[in-house]
Amino acid sequence: MTKFNYEQRPWWGYAYEAAMGAMEDAKMTMAGIDAIVFSAVSSAGGGEHQSHKVSLLSGLFKTNVPIIELPSVCGGGGVAFWTALRLLESAGLNNILVLAGEKLVDNRAEVITDWILSAAERVIEQPEGLLFPVQNALVFQQYCQKYGGSHDDLELIAFKNHQNAVLNPKAYYYKRPVTMEQIKKSPVVADPLRLMDCSLSVNGGAAVIVSKDQAGIEVAGSGFATDYILTFEREDKTHFKATQLAAKAAFEQAKLTPKDIQVAEIHDAFTSVELISYEDLGFAEPGKGGELIRSGRISMGGEMPINPSGGLKAKGHPISATGLAQVYEIVNQLRGNCGERQVKDVKIGLTHNIGGAGGSVTVHIFKKN
Amino acid sequence: MTKFNYEQRPWWGYAYEAAMGAMEDAKMTMAGIDAIVFSAVSSAGGGEHQSHKVSLLSGLFKTNVPIIELPSVCGGGGVAFWTALRLLESAGLNNILVLAGEKLVDNRAEVITDWILSAAERVIEQPEGLLFPVQNALVFQQYCQKYGGSHDDLELIAFKNHQNAVLNPKAYYYKRPVTMEQIKKSPVVADPLRLMDCSLSVNGGAAVIVSKDQAGIEVAGSGFATDYILTFEREDKTHFKATQLAAKAAFEQAKLTPKDIQVAEIHDAFTSVELISYEDLGFAEPGKGGELIRSGRISMGGEMPINPSGGLKAKGHPISATGLAQVYEIVNQLRGNCGERQVKDVKIGLTHNIGGAGGSVTVHIFKKN
Numbered sequence: 001m002t003k004f005n006y007e008q009r010p011w012w013g014y015a016y017e018a019a020m021g022a023m024e025d026a027k028m029t030m031a032g033i034d035a036i037v038f039s040a041v042s043s044a045g046g047g048e049h050q051s052h053k054v055s056l057l058s059g060l061f062k063t064n065v066p067i068i069e070l071p072s073v074c075g076g077g078g079v080a081f082w083t084a085l086r087l088l089e090s091a092g093l094n095n096i097l098v099l100a101g102e103k104l105v106d107n108r109a110e111v112i113t114d115w116i117l118s119a120a121e122r123v124i125e126q127p128e129g130l131l132f133p134v135q136n137a138l139v140f141q142q143y144c145q146k147y148g149g150s151h152d153d154l155e156l157i158a159f160k161n162h163q164n165a166v167l168n169p170k171a172y173y174y175k176r177p178v179t180m181e182q183i184k185k186s187p188v189v190a191d192p193l194r195l196m197d198c199s200l201s202v203n204g205g206a207a208v209i210v211s212k213d214q215a216g217i218e219v220a221g222s223g224f225a226t227d228y229i230l231t232f233e234r235e236d237k238t239h240f241k242a243t244q245l246a247a248k249a250a251f252e253q254a255k256l257t258p259k260d261i262q263v264a265e266i267h268d269a270f271t272s273v274e275l276i277s278y279e280d281l282g283f284a285e286p287g288k289g290g291e292l293i294r295s296g297r298i299s300m301g302g303e304m305p306i307n308p309s310g311g312l313k314a315k316g317h318p319i320s321a322t323g324l325a326q327v328y329e330i331v332n333q334l335r336g337n338c339g340e341r342q343v344k345d346v347k348i349g350l351t352h353n354i355g356g357a358g359g360s361v362t363v364h365i366f367k368k369n
Numbered sequence: 370m371t372k373f374n375y376e377q378r379p380w381w382g383y384a385y386e387a388a389m390g391a392m393e394d395a396k397m398t399m400a401g402i403d404a405i406v407f408s409a410v411s412s413a414g415g416g417e418h419q420s421h422k423v424s425l426l427s428g429l430f431k432t433n434v435p436i437i438e439l440p441s442v443c444g445g446g447g448v449a450f451w452t453a454l455r456l457l458e459s460a461g462l463n464n465i466l467v468l469a470g471e472k473l474v475d476n477r478a479e480v481i482t483d484w485i486l487s488a489a490e491r492v493i494e495q496p497e498g499l500l501f502p503v504q505n506a507l508v509f510q511q512y513c514q515k516y517g518g519s520h521d522d523l524e525l526i527a528f529k530n531h532q533n534a535v536l537n538p539k540a541y542y543y544k545r546p547v548t549m550e551q552i553k554k555s556p557v558v559a560d561p562l563r564l565m566d567c568s569l570s571v572n573g574g575a576a577v578i579v580s581k582d583q584a585g586i587e588v589a590g591s592g593f594a595t596d597y598i599l600t601f602e603r604e605d606k607t608h609f610k611a612t613q614l615a616a617k618a619a620f621e622q623a624k625l626t627p628k629d630i631q632v633a634e635i636h637d638a639f640t641s642v643e644l645i646s647y648e649d650l651g652f653a654e655p656g657k658g659g660e661l662i663r664s665g666r667i668s669m670g671g672e673m674p675i676n677p678s679g680g681l682k683a684k685g686h687p688i689s690a691t692g693l694a695q696v697y698e699i700v701n702q703l704r705g706n707c708g709e710r711q712v713k714d715v716k717i718g719l720t721h722n723i724g725g726a727g728g729s730v731t732v733h734i735f736k737k738n
Contacts, residue, residue, distance in 0.1 A: 055598035055724065064596060065594070121419075
């Protein structure tokens, strides 16, 4: 993956750097790549809007292999990864390059804001004010009514992820510590969510090569589920059904349970989403996510660190690239390549990537052989 | 497929109608569908711009199954079909709904024009005037310089496709005959291409269900290749390499040759593209496409009718829906369901779908068992 930053490179510049890194790591060249699967959505609607990105990548990588684009807003990286794993079962597709890159943040704030708005339901919910922070604030309000729960727990999640990012050289908040006081005093965005509950929009890219020859790290389980874009149509207003279904599929395929996971990257688009996801993924009983963060078990040094990379909160969240950056983190944790933020002796890890307000979710389980 | 028309329904309205038709035909309900694969690009940048279409379809079809979006401009339907066939090889994915819908034509001409422009290379070629008709005019000019060739042959192609559409109740030009004089006198768009050399922008949808149980029609061959978006970077300036590579892959998989094909739907975005594609697909030697159209062999009543549906030229071209509408036509030809435009006793057919100016191409070969 690239550093997550605010440089003004096009989305494909970030994707290209990440792809070159993945090929160097795999000791491969494009001659060995049978297909490219990618996600890159932030350019839509902008000045550089190029809708035939498939053909753009053909020229960029000087290849004529099949290339497919898999948009699914913030869940695009995970969906691309899920799809690539299945394409790998086809004859002739032995090595697939999966990549994502985004230039989300630039000097055209109106264009970018409009694009982000386009990832929520625009006809019925959005005119009523249901932007993403509001949707998630409502979900957490309902969670608190049903189970109890307090904003104090969310502050602990933000603090944990910022502490982790300080040790990650590719995170936006690398060597930029944030204090608990800064977190507590950050401005309210949508009550009870504050600015420091929200993930950080950044630019960046990430890439992975998946191979029939698994090269040391196996994808043991892979799940994907979707949910209705109209959040009020969903039965459960406090949890995310798509996460539950995707996790069930992944754990069943891997023949593992949540207790087997030793390190995880969870989609903390908001700190409240991380908390609720502990429960959806099976790491805590419903209503018990707060106990998990307070226990210290998921902090660095605990038995199952969550978001050692810093997460979307403090590493940064470049839309489609997030899902693949999670894979990058877990693979490197299992390989023991993570330096100061290395979790000790981990052999099984999990990634969890959400699109929209829980509308498309992938869960992947990785095993070191 | 839906009728191709100018009704003002959203893209997903067309897709939904087509999907219901496919399920009725397959005697299935959503309960039997394990995944949805779709393409729908015309809404991008418009007022109804909804970038999390994956989640929109989850709500529309009331399902939580995996749903993936496969944009590849005018080639999106074929790319979605290619991908769905490969997903079908995965455990648990036994029946996949593949669909596309577009509302291309509405009262926001500027938005739509800008969207279509976004499918070509915008930074280097487009500022020099290389819009799609110009690109294709230049390709045909170079073809004529190299091989000879005359606009008269293109007029025959337009006339053939319009004659066929008159017999197709779902075509825009159904019961609307066009004379050779109208074709010859239509205004020049980009010399030598005239208005009647260009395909017809319409709204519409199409859907296909692919199943492990092949139900009478087998996909014997499936090929997909890409090419550089900068047309001047390509080696061959008179033909489309991606078509040649995709056709080679499809014929090899099917263990068939072009001589075995009895009916075909070819991507006639421009009449010149249909002519050149005869050669790229192996139906004629390089430079001999004109002889093929003049021979009458590919007209209705000939030995291998091409574009019995009327093609993009006269049935209409609703971007992503085109690739699936081609599949709809060939499957119905093989089934003998095509009424007045039925090609007699056909058992092997081919579809050919292009994205952009040859930047992403799929070729599929169908066999009646």
